[in-house]
Amino acid sequence: MANPKWIDATVKWIDYRLPVFTFVDHHLVDYPTPRNLNYWWNFGSLAGIVLVIMIATGIFLAMSYTPHVDHAFASVERIMRDVNYGWLMRYLHMNGATMFFIVVYIHIFRGLYYGSYKAPRELLWIIGVLILFAMMATAFVGYVLPWGQMSFWGATVITNLFSAIPLVGPKIVTWLWGGFAVDNPTLNRFFALHYLLPFIIFGLVFVHLWALHSHKSSNPLGIDVKGEQDTIPFHPYYTAKDSLGLGVFLIVYLAFVFFAPDFFGEPDNYIEANPLQTPPHIVPEWYFLPFYAILRAITFDIWFISAKLIGVVMMFGSIAVLLVLPWLDTSKVRSARFRPLYKQFFWLFFVDCLALGYIGANPPEGLFVIAGQVATFWYFFHFLVIVPVLGKLERPRPLPESISAAVTRRGVKTGRAS
Amino acid sequence: MRRIALSAMVALALGAGPAAAAETTPLPEQDWSFAGLFGHFEEPALKRGFAVYNQVCASCHGVNGLAYRNLAGIGLDENQIAEIAAEKEVEDGPNDEGDLYMRPARAADFIVPPFANEQAARAANNGAYPPDLTLIVKARKGGADYLYGLLTGYLEEPPAGVTLGEGMYYNAYFPGHQIAMPPPISEGGVDFEDGTPATVEQMAHDVTTFLAWAASPELEARKRLGLKVLIFLVVLTGMLYALKRQVWSKLH
Numbered sequence: 001m002a003n004p005k006w007i008d009a010t011v012k013w014i015d016y017r018l019p020v021f022t023f024v025d026h027h028l029v030d031y032p033t034p035r036n037l038n039y040w041w042n043f044g045s046l047a048g049i050v051l052v053i054m055i056a057t058g059i060f061l062a063m064s065y066t067p068h069v070d071h072a073f074a075s076v077e078r079i080m081r082d083v084n085y086g087w088l089m090r091y092l093h094m095n096g097a098t099m100f101f102i103v104v105y106i107h108i109f110r111g112l113y114y115g116s117y118k119a120p121r122e123l124l125w126i127i128g129v130l131i132l133f134a135m136m137a138t139a140f141v142g143y144v145l146p147w148g149q150m151s152f153w154g155a156t157v158i159t160n161l162f163s164a165i166p167l168v169g170p171k172i173v174t175w176l177w178g179g180f181a182v183d184n185p186t187l188n189r190f191f192a193l194h195y196l197l198p199f200i201i202f203g204l205v206f207v208h209l210w211a212l213h214s215h216k217s218s219n220p221l222g223i224d225v226k227g228e229q230d231t232i233p234f235h236p237y238y239t240a241k242d243s244l245g246l247g248v249f250l251i252v253y254l255a256f257v258f259f260a261p262d263f264f265g266e267p268d269n270y271i272e273a274n275p276l277q278t279p280p281h282i283v284p285e286w287y288f289l290p291f292y293a294i295l296r297a298i299t300f301d302i303w304f305i306s307a308k309l310i311g312v313v314m315m316f317g318s319i320a321v322l323l324v325l326p327w328l329d330t331s332k333v334r335s336a337r338f339r340p341l342y343k344q345f346f347w348l349f350f351v352d353c354l355a356l357g358y359i360g361a362n363p364p365e366g367l368f369v370i371a372g373q374v375a376t377f378w379y380f381f382h383f384l385v386i387v388p389v390l391g392k393l394e395r396p397r398p399l400p401e402s403i404s405a406a407v408t409r410r411g412v413k414t415g416r417a418s
Numbered sequence: 419m420r421r422i423a424l425s426a427m428v429a430l431a432l433g434a435g436p437a438a439a440a441e442t443t444p445l446p447e448q449d450w451s452f453a454g455l456f457g458h459f460e461e462p463a464l465k466r467g468f469a470v471y472n473q474v475c476a477s478c479h480g481v482n483g484l485a486y487r488n489l490a491g492i493g494l495d496e497n498q499i500a501e502i503a504a505e506k507e508v509e510d511g512p513n514d515e516g517d518l519y520m521r522p523a524r525a526a527d528f529i530v531p532p533f534a535n536e537q538a539a540r541a542a543n544n545g546a547y548p549p550d551l552t553l554i555v556k557a558r559k560g561g562a563d564y565l566y567g568l569l570t571g572y573l574e575e576p577p578a579g580v581t582l583g584e585g586m587y588y589n590a591y592f593p594g595h596q597i598a599m600p601p602p603i604s605e606g607g608v609d610f611e612d613g614t615p616a617t618v619e620q621m622a623h624d625v626t627t628f629l630a631w632a633a634s635p636e637l638e639a640r641k642r643l644g645l646k647v648l649i650f651l652v653v654l655t656g657m658l659y660a661l662k663r664q665v666w667s668k669l670h
Contacts, residue, residue, distance in 0.1 A: 081483070244662045247654055250655075255644075258648070261640075268557065270553040
């Protein structure tokens with residue numbers, strides 16, 4: 001059946017055979033969206049746009065990049081100097097990675113604050129965590145490609161983590177490297193993976209959106225949509241709101257690209273990789289710092305388990321714990337607006353993550369060791385104890401009857417509050 | 419140690435940036451023409467800076483990332499570039515007989531480094547390796563200010579209590595303060611063609627400007643395009659703000 005909405009004969013003809021117009025209409029135009037989404041809901045679409053920018057700039061960079069230990073560093077400089085607008089592509093890509101993580105971290109904290117991971121959106125959340133995993137892998141292998149000092153030593157440190165796995169660890173590391181040190185085979189496969197992973201992310205994003213559109217967006221009140229009065233069509237309302245957010249985002253992003261392109265980078269990465277000279281401080285990119293702090297927090301063996309192995313497990317665990325969050329959270333109320341205690345613990349957790357990032361940027365000496373251990377403890381304590389217990393103990397504030405009753409001046413006939 | 423950790427904790431509590439951790443001399447902040455929104459390179463400074471590089475630094479340091487043709491970017495014309503290139507020889511070939519041969523460098527060649535390889539450089543420099551300078555301004559924390567500080571920060575006598583290693587010099591800004599490079603520039607070490615007096619500060623300033631250009635030759639084009647892009651985006655975003663208010667006014 002053709003959609004009765006289409007009048008134009010060509011549109012009708014195409015839509016009858018391949019309903020692209022109906023699809024767009026269904027998912028981007030008439031798509032019913034809660035009327036009360038605030039600006040924190042902009043970051044999902046922003047993340048999608050940044051992904052496209054990353055893939056587009058990345059393809060152009062790949063056309064001029066040489067994945068060989070003798071030529072990689074020089075080929076990046078050639079892109080910066082001799083390729084037309086190569087500097088622009090590279091700085092867009094470099095800062096795009098930073099922006100991608102800023103946007104996605106805000107997106108995740110928004111989900112944590114408003115309880116977006118709760119039923120029926122558990123799978124949507126889990127797919128999101130998988131996207132984060134894939135993003136981190138992509139960013140890590142991508143950072144190795146310019147073959148600077150931090151590229152090389154970062155790759156050495158992180159791949160060496162796998163040697164902590166009992167029995168097979170060292171064999172796995174050799175297998176990852178394709179040799180007995182980070183070398184040309186490592187660079188080659190990292191380039192291949194760096195080209196592959198973004199398309200896996202793209203696939204995951206598709207599934208993420210599929211799940212999203214099954215139960216639609218949650219909202220700042222965290223209550224379900226009860227009827228048409230609670231929703232507005234995506235277009236023009238959210239196309240307008242998302243466009244405004246995109247404008248603001250682009251100003252920030254491009255201000256860095258054009259006026260402070262190396263702000264987030266490490267000066268050491270403008271020194272070509274030298275396997276014989278270790279930099280004084282090996283630090284990962286800023287977006288890995290909290291996880292780096294967790295990795296280094298464990299300085300003691302427990303029984304026969306080495307500190308290194310525990311650190312590695314904790315680092316991966318700090319993201320994996322998000323996978324089970326929908327079941328750790330025992331509260332039926334989604335939004336922190338109606339959870340006075342959870343709201344405070346949320347902000348405490350947020351500060352804890354910032355503290356972990358700060359600790360990760362500093363050498364593990366003196367009070368930083370203890371601070372790192374306390375902050376790591378709190379990270380897991382928050383998810384494994386606070387969140388489950390709070391759901392049982394906390395008395396949430398009363399929820400509004402409906403979205404429209406809460407957010408419009410006149411309320412709506414069917415759902416008027418008070 | 420305890421004081422450092424303590425100040426770090428205070429910084430942590432205040433949410434300050436990662437600045438407090440290491441004890442370093444604050445860099446002498448210079449007024450660079452290439453800083454800021456309208457940053458640009460001044461051609462006379464670039465030319466003088468290249469003269470300092472070519473007559474002083476180049477005896478130990480290469481700029482491997484630059485080709486002679488790139489010197490058009492500091493305002494040299496084709497003949498000047500050809501003349502400078504021809505001072506050096508590069509290996510080419512094989513010729514029709516199958517032999518490699520030496521010929522004068524051309525504009526398309528990369529600037530010939532002072533040493534054939536790292537071992538030769540170390541052998542000639544008391545075991546130290548003079549780093550390539552192409553990206554030095556981007557490859558050091560503090561950038562141009564650091565480089566200027568390093569060039570002007572030599573003390574004739576190390577402070578009391580500091581013993582220098584054999585053949586080492588004391589520098590206020592070099593990490594660890596012991597540097598193998600002797601004070602590279604001295605008053606009047608270069609005769610500037612434009613008659614500018616060659617003070618240590620002037621030479622340090624000019625060669626830093628030249629190396630900042632060598633590290634980011636795209637800087638002027640980048641900032642010019644950036645201004646246009648940002649002005650466009652601010653206007654567009656203002657319009658999008660109005661549009662959003664207009665669209666949503668029907669709802670409220």
